[in-house]
Amino acid sequence: MYFALLHKTARPADHVLVVDQNRADATYGWGVVFSDKALTFLEGGDARFMAVLLDRLERWDDLTIVHGDDAISLDGHGFTAIARLELLQLLHRHCAAVGVEMRFETRLERVALDEYDLVVGSDGVHSRVRDQFAPYFEPTSRLLSNKYIWYGTHRVFDTLSLIFREFDGGFYVAHAYRFSPRASTFLVECDVGTWNRAGFGTMNDEESCAYCARIFARDLQGYQLMSNKSAWTSFIVSSNARWSHRNAVLVGDALRSVHFSIGSGTRLALEDAIALHRAIQSTNSVSRALDAFEAARRPIVEKIIEAAGRSAEWYERFHERMTMAPHEFAMLRDPLGPHEPWPDRADLAALLGAVQPPERGQGILCNSLSRAGPCDRAPKTLLRGDGGVHPAVLHHAMRRTEAEIVHMIGNIEPAMDDARRNDQDVTDLQLDFA
Numbered sequence: 001m002y003f004a005l006l007h008k009t010a011r012p013a014d015h016v017l018v019v020d021q022n023r024a025d026a027t028y029g030w031g032v033v034f035s036d037k038a039l040t041f042l043e044g045g046d047a048r049f050m051a052v053l054l055d056r057l058e059r060w061d062d063l064t065i066v067h068g069d070d071a072i073s074l075d076g077h078g079f080t081a082i083a084r085l086e087l088l089q090l091l092h093r094h095c096a097a098v099g100v101e102m103r104f105e106t107r108l109e110r111v112a113l114d115e116y117d118l119v120v121g122s123d124g125v126h127s128r129v130r131d132q133f134a135p136y137f138e139p140t141s142r143l144l145s146n147k148y149i150w151y152g153t154h155r156v157f158d159t160l161s162l163i164f165r166e167f168d169g170g171f172y173v174a175h176a177y178r179f180s181p182r183a184s185t186f187l188v189e190c191d192v193g194t195w196n197r198a199g200f201g202t203m204n205d206e207e208s209c210a211y212c213a214r215i216f217a218r219d220l221q222g223y224q225l226m227s228n229k230s231a232w233t234s235f236i237v238s239s240n241a242r243w244s245h246r247n248a249v250l251v252g253d254a255l256r257s258v259h260f261s262i263g264s265g266t267r268l269a270l271e272d273a274i275a276l277h278r279a280i281q282s283t284n285s286v287s288r289a290l291d292a293f294e295a296a297r298r299p300i301v302e303k304i305i306e307a308a309g310r311s312a313e314w315y316e317r318f319h320e321r322m323t324m325a326p327h328e329f330a331m332l333r334d335p336l337g338p339h340e341p342w343p344d345r346a347d348l349a350a351l352l353g354a355v356q357p358p359e360r361g362q363g364i365l366c367n368s369l370s371r372a373g374p375c376d377r378a379p380k381t382l383l384r385g386d387g388g389v390h391p392a393v394l395h396h397a398m399r400r401t402e403a404e405i406v407h408m409i410g411n412i413e414p415a416m417d418d419a420r421r422n423d424q425d426v427t428d429l430q431l432d433f434a
């Protein structure tokens with residue numbers, strides 16, 4: 001739909017048709033979250049649409065990891081979110097305004113490529129367009145083993161919260177964030193063993209909602225979970241060897257799906273639309289445009305697929321790590337940069353073990369690195385927590401050479417101690433990589 005908006009705006013004389021099996025006032029799920037960074041990637045799109053979108057977004061800085069009795073707050077991220085339906089309806093309105101023809105409640109089973117100049121298969125992870133031309137696109141897919149269900153709630157979360165809970169011998173994580181001033185996404189995930197033991201397979205919608213509300217009772221603070229025809233499922237990781245066939249091209253989830261934990265699927269779909277639009281504008285040949293689209297997008301998409309794969313793997317095994325101390329646990333979660341590699345526990349231990357005692361006077365923690373440095377996330381929460389090395393530090397660290405990492409980690413704790421002893425505001429400390 002975003003491609004339709006961009007194309008029709010640029011070439012008003014073209015007939016642009018969007019076919020959607022859903023009603024105009026329905027979608028699956030609840031809200032979607034974007035990182036601040038993701039929004040900057042979308043700036044090259046439709047300026048009017050972006051202005052309205054930016055105005056509607058919920059915003060916050062922190063990510064909170066809740067584990068046991070601890071809530072570990074990490075800031076310097078910058079997130080925004082919106083209800084899926086609101087985003088879609090914004091697109092509908094903008095498309096209607098420029099004259100895109102939209103046919104809702106129309107399911108497409110097959111498409112005749114000869115009838116169109118260009119066919120954009122943006123029909124999601126169960127794409128019919130992809131399946132119709134499967135021998136050409138060569139799709140692959142696999143199911144992750146974890147189970148998840150996408151609920152909403154009127155408990156309004158201040159930050160993106162990853163809430164890890166043990167309940168009745170099972171391990172659960174909720175991915176929760178507000179997408180409007182009155183409601184939040186509350187996605188519940190667990191390993192398949194936990195899911196089987198809890199008996200979710202035989203529960204109806206109401207029972208499943210009630211059970212999940214009991215698991216997260218202290219986090220929901222009396223609010224209910226809301227279902228939007230929500231059903232337990234496993235995430236489908238899919239991709240295609242080829243992105244186009246003749247005048248048909250795939251975008252969004254039809255092209256590839258990225259695990260929801262990195263909150264990038266919608267952003268990727270919108271970026272695909274922008275890139276495809278640019279490619280189409282750049283030449284009169286559809287086939288050259290589709291080649292250019294793939295050449296421009298593939299390297300970026302592959303990086304994100306890789307990061308999403310790592311993140312998905314982390315969640316597939318989170319239940320094995322639930323016995324770790326909260327802070328240690330939080331360190332191993334990829335809390336800041338979904339696209340950054342994170343050390344596994346053994347690597348982390350080796351890393352920390354390699355730290356030499358710091359020399360006095362080396363100095364230290366950072367506010368100034370923040371926006372201007374190699375990491376653009378403000379690190380003032382480096383100094384929060386229980387006095388251990390904060391995950392944010394490692395995040396910075398992992399972008400640097402081993403020597404720099406060792407140097408940096410070795411200097412953090414003494415600096416904090418000094419600051420505390422001198423009653424100094426720790427957020428004013430500076431981190432020195434020299």
Ligand SMILES: Cc1cc2nc3c(=O)[nH]c(=O)nc-3n(C[C@H](O)[C@H](O)[C@H](O)COP(=O)(O)OP(=O)(O)OC[C@H]3O[C@@H](n4cnc5c(N)ncnc54)[C@H](O)[C@@H]3O)c2cc1C
Nearest residue numbers: 020021032033107108123124252253260263264265266267
């Ligand atoms: C649990 C979960 C949480 C997520 N959270 C986030 C998040 O926080 N942030 C984020 O960026 N991304 C998130 N994502 C990913 C995001 O939802 C998808 O990447 C995004 O919706 C992809 O957009 P799309 O337009 O390609 O596909 P979809 O949004 O799936 O849209 C496909 C459209 O095609 C229509 N359609 C399908 N088949 C047909 C047919 N045969 N005929 C006609 N119409 C058809 C459907 O009705 C639908 O309207 C999440 C995904 C999941 C599963």
